[in-house]
Amino acid sequence: MHVVNSRQKVFLASLAVALLLLLAAGYLASPDAAGGDGRLRVVATFYPLYYFSEEIGGDRARVEPLIPFNSEPHSWEPRPADIVNADRARLFIYNGADLEPWVEDLLGSLQNRHRMTVVEAVKGLPIVEEEGDNHGGEHGHGLNPHVWIDPVLAAMQVDNILGGFVRADPANAAYYASNANDLKARLDALDAEYREALANRTRDTIVTTHEGFDYLAGRYNFTAESVLGLSPDEQPGAAKIAELVDVVLEHDLPVVFGEPVYSDRYMETIAGEVTRRSGREVRVLVLDGIHGRSGPHSGMDYFEIQRQNIENLAIGLGAEGA
Numbered sequence: 262m263h264v265v266n267s268r269q270k271v272f273l274a275s276l277a278v279a280l281l282l283l284l285a286a287g288y289l290a291s292p293d294a295a296g297g298d299g300r301l302r303v304v305a306t307f308y309p310l311y312y313f314s315e316e317i318g319g320d321r322a323r324v325e326p327l328i329p330f331n332s333e334p335h336s337w338e339p340r341p342a343d344i345v346n347a348d349r350a351r352l353f354i355y356n357g358a359d360l361e362p363w364v365e366d367l368l369g370s371l372q373n374r375h376r377m378t379v380v381e382a383v384k385g386l387p388i389v390e391e392e393g394d395n396h397g398g399e400h401g402h403g404l405n406p407h408v409w410i411d412p413v414l415a416a417m418q419v420d421n422i423l424g425g426f427v428r429a430d431p432a433n434a435a436y437y438a439s440n441a442n443d444l445k446a447r448l449d450a451l452d453a454e455y456r457e458a459l460a461n462r463t464r465d466t467i468v469t470t471h472e473g474f475d476y477l478a479g480r481y482n483f484t485a486e487s488v489l490g491l492s493p494d495e496q497p498g499a500a501k502i503a504e505l506v507d508v509v510l511e512h513d514l515p516v517v518f519g520e521p522v523y524s525d526r527y528m529e530t531i532a533g534e535v536t537r538r539s540g541r542e543v544r545v546l547v548l549d550g551i552h553g554r555s556g557p558h559s560g561m562d563y564f565e566i567q568r569q570n571i572e573n574l575a576i577g578l579g580a581e582g583a
């Protein structure tokens with residue numbers, strides 16, 4: 262699941278060859294790490310890290326995402342053009358905790374790796390190893406990478422990212438630090454909004470599509486049950502669906518949560534089965550794991566998506582009117 266298998270190793274080796282061919286062809290004749298306009302060139306693997314980096318870098322950095330915002334990052338793999346883009350960065354930021362299992366191979370294939378600052382954004386964070394049973398076998402466990410959804414852990418990621426900016430571009434350290442402080446203050450306020458909105462909740466359980474909300478649930482003291490595992494690349498069994506139908510019935514849940522980059526069909530199946538057995542309607546609302554910026558949330562930024570999550574979570578946890 263999160264482990265680089267032999268098929269991926271062959272794939273990455275072929276990427277390295279493709280990169281050498283591009284180099285030979287002169288495609289990378291001027292690896293301009295400064296961006297040509299004096300701005301620090303930054304590559305961040307996926308949307309939340311891109312957003313944090315943009316906020317910190319302001320007008321003194323040019324930040325690009327590696328993974329397109331409408332892609333599912335757990336199953337994404339780099340193509341040769343992505344390696345060429347990454348090679349232009351002076352600062353490279355990835356999440357870690359197995360979100361990007363290809364990252365070591367990608368970095369190893371870069372021509373400019375020696376003058377690049379690399380940030381693992383989960384470094385020093387309390388990463389949880391899940392012992393999930395969703396797949397009933399060898400793929401049922403792994404490191405949980407989804408820290409960015411928890412505003413408190415996200416602020417720790419901001420500190421790590423700031424460290425990278427300061428190492429890569431010390432002349433602008435004070436500017437980056439000031440921007441990072443503003444961003445952390447906004448994350449602090451977001452944390453307060455979550456606490457306030459969920460303070461009067463009447464339920465303690467939600468049902469989601471994939472196992473992406475355990476840090477958020479731990480932070481605000483509820484339980485998230487999911488139909489898919491950490492990396493939603495496998496089909497759930499009928500037993501798992503039945504188990505979640507029982508969870509919805511037992512906790513009298515008014516809502517099950519879909520996610521923008523994943524199909525709603527499992528949630529619709531669960532909701533339909535609950536209705537069939539109880540006569541009660543169950544809504545499918547969105548709880549966005551912010552793996553990108555897609556579907557109904559494609560025009561929203563990290564904080565706007567979080568505020569929509571708070572609104573929907575309050576409904577799911579029976580905290581309306583809080």
Ligand SMILES: [Zn+2]
Pocket residue numbers: 335407471472473491492550552
């Ligand atoms: Zn995920």
